[in-house]
Amino acid sequence: MLFSHSKNKTNSYLSDEDVRLMLDFKAGNVASFEVLLKKYFKRILNFIFRYVGIRSVAEDLTQEVFMRVYKSAPNYLPRAKFKTWVYTIARNTSINEVKRNKQKIVSLDEMIECEGEQIPRQVEDKTIDRPDESAIRAETARVVKKAIYALGEKQRMVIILRRYENFSYQEIAKTMKISEKAVKSLLSRGRENLKKALSSFIKNETF
Amino acid sequence: MDCKKIRQMFSDYIDEMLEDKKQETFKGHIASCERCRKDLAEYQVSWKMLDAGEPIEPSPDYVSQFWTELSRKPSGYKVILDWIRNILLPRRMVYKFVLVSATLIAVYISVFNYVDNSKMRTLLINMSDEELEMIENFDLIANLDLFENVNDFGSSNNLEI
Secondary structure (H helix, E strand, C coil): CCCCCCHHHHHHHHHCHHHHHHHHHHCCCHHHHHHHHHHHHHHHHHHHHHHHCCHHHHHHHHHHHHHHHHHCHHHCCCCCCHHHHHHHHHHHHHHHHHHHCCCCCCCCCCEEEECCEEEECCCCCCCCCCCCHHHHHHHHHHHHHHHHHCCCHHHHHHHHHHHCCCCCHHHHHHHHCCCHHHHHHHHHHHHHHHHHHHHHHHHHHHC | CCHHHHHHCHHHHHCCCCCHHHHHHHHHHHHHCHHHHHHHHHHHHHHHHCCCCCCCCCCCCHHHHHHHHHHCCCCHHHHHHHHHHHHHCCCCHHHHHHHHHHHHHHHHHHHHHHHHHHHHHHHHHCCCHHHHHHHHCHHHHHHHHHHHHHHHHHHHCCCCC
16 A cells, blocks of 8 residues: 555646646657746746845756756656646755855845846945935845845745745645645744844835 | 734735634734734835845746757766666655665665674684684584594493494
8 A cells, every 4th residue: 555656646636737748748749848848937947046046046957957857757747736846846956056055145246137127236325315216126126135045945935935936825835845834834934034134124215 | 812922923914814703803903003013014015025126037048058958968977866866766755765774774784794704804813723723623523522422421331332
């Protein structure tokens, strides 16, 4: 019984369109893989970028994630929704990268994207009566990124999956292989820590 | 309900996961407690702030980059790593457990044998030539003892062997 494979569990995921595409790719249709690649590439790229903080690293890791998806095809068996599976691979890849390069921090000199433009992360302190709105937005983005990066790894992961990927508690639990209760707890603590990290910025800007 | 418990409900409230009854209590407290009201406002603003920063776009040729990268021959150690990952490391937990247990048992037996053989070698090195000869002819000596015992028995009973 321990070694038996549950066919019922596998079949329940066949209703997922992306699972069917992956099985189609497994059968030899490479075009199906490219559909999945185009559908998920940007999402995975942003997920990893928000986690590791450096664009070039995020691009390399995203390629690596899809390499693994591609090479997993011969042994692929749907045991979860495709989205959960690919995000799990992305999560594991990101965590391994962070562990390998623990000294890596968010580069304050890195350019960030704001309203389609590349703006230096370090914004000049201009003494003008009406600060440029894009400069405020850029500074906010910098502060937010720093606050997210200051979170513990699990809290960061949960916040990113909930806020940016709109994962449900159940989906987060499956991706991170933890209970829903643990997801709630991590989310609550993560939000509390974010509030503390951003409170002085909030007070300066709004109160 | 005290402020500490109310603050613990902030996260569920933002996610609209509070049960109806709890939501009533929550809203009632927020309406009457200025401190919690301010805290909740900051909580919501900080959550909203995460919208700052546009998502990044992949490079326009990311698809062709992927196929180029895939066609590149991987370095030696990556091939071995992939082989280990795909073939030797099973997916299901129970198979992983069996593999790890079998590996541990094999290592234990090897180490045990090695230690045993090491002790034997040490013992043999410290033995004299006479003692070594005794060990080599252990079977003969064992039979000799038996032979002598039988002889003693025979002589006491006047039997000839």
